[in-house]
Amino acid sequence: GALDALNIVFMLVLSMITINYLSGTLFNDRKDRSVLFWRSMPVTDLTEVFAKFATIGLAVPLVYAAISFALQLIVVAAGWLFFVLRVSDAGQVASIGFDFGTTLANTFLAWPLALGIVAPLYAWGLLASTWASRSPALLMFGVPLGIVIAESVLLNSSWFITRIVHSLPGARSDLGWFQGMLAQWAQSGVEQLLGLVIAALLLALAARIRRYRLDV
Numbered sequence: 686g687a688l689d690a691l692n693i694v695f696m697l698v699l700s701m702i703t704i705n706y707l708s709g710t711l712f713n714d715r716k717d718r719s720v721l722f723w724r725s726m727p728v729t730d731l732t733e734v735f736a737k738f739a740t741i742g743l744a745v746p747l748v749y750a751a752i753s754f755a756l757q758l759i760v761v762a763a764g765w766l767f768f769v770l771r772v773s774d775a776g777q778v779a780s781i782g783f784d785f786g787t788t789l790a791n792t793f794l795a796w797p798l799a800l801g802i803v804a805p806l807y808a809w810g811l812l813a814s815t816w817a818s819r820s821p822a823l824l825m826f827g828v829p830l831g832i833v834i835a836e837s838v839l840l841n842s843s844w845f846i847t848r849i850v851h852s853l854p855g856a857r858s859d860l861g862w863f864q865g866m867l868a869q870w871a872q873s874g875v876e877q878l879l880g881l882v883i884a885a886l887l888l889a890l891a892a893r894i895r896r897y898r899l900d901v
Contacts, residue, residue, distance in 0.1 A: 688757045688788060692862065695753040699746060706741045707810030708822040711895060715815075720899055731892035734811060738888060742807055746796045754792045790863040798866035799854035805880045806852050808887035815895045852880055 711734070714720040723733055800807075813825040833846045851873060854866060870877055 688760065691757055691760065692753050692792060695749050699749045702745070703741055703807075704810070704822075704825075706745075707807060708814055708825045710737050710741075711811060711814035711891070712817055712821040715899060720895075724899075729892070730895045731889065734815070734888050734892045734895065738807060738811060742800045742804070743797070746800075747793070750792045750796060754789070757788055757792070787861055787863075791861045795861075795863040795866045798863070798870060801881060802854045802866070802869065802877055803852055804884035805887065806849070808884040808891070812887050812891040812894070815891045815898060851876060 714723070809829075810825050813828070814821045817824045829845070829849065833843075833849075836842055836845050854869065
């Protein structure tokens with residue numbers, strides 16, 4: 686439980702950084718005119734957009750996962766040392782359990798599965814960043830909120846907000862983070878695959894808009 690809590694803290698920090706990155710990365714490129722530098726390089730807009738998606742979706746989480754895993758090992762080592770120094774019964778010390786494989790899976794292997802689930806939200810964030818002329822964060826959150834309110838008032842339904850919820854990774858309380866991601870894929874695999882298709886379309890649209898939208 687303590688190790689899971691430590692991992693969740695890192696995930697919360699990563700989530701805040703992710704939101705800030707998604708809403709600002711392509712917008713700031715236009716604001717500081719660094720987009721012109723990338724435009725002079727032999728890379729396409731789609732390659733650049735996908736690179737930013739991969740950076741925040743895979744590269745940054747792997748760094749966070751490595752730090753989180755190292756801290757979890759330190760916590761386990763410190764706890765084991767405490768018991769060795771305080772407990773005289775060698776049997777009790779030997780009974781201290783630590784599932785290295787489960788901790789490794791919950792820290793590293795769960796995130797690629799989670800990325801497949803949140804991919805549409807990440808792609809929308811990049812689209813908002815390249816589309817917005819003033820406040821990408823407002824566009825990033827305002828448009829979905831407006832759709833949710835309009836659907837609720839006009840149609841008295843909650844289909845759109847349900848789709849957003851299904852695009853959020855949620856580990857079951859009776860399972861670990863990795864097993865929870867596997868369970869979520871097993872329960873709604875078709876919907877998650879459709880989400881990947883939508884994410885690809887949003888990324889392609891973001892690259893298309895970026896080709897013609899160079900100014901803030």
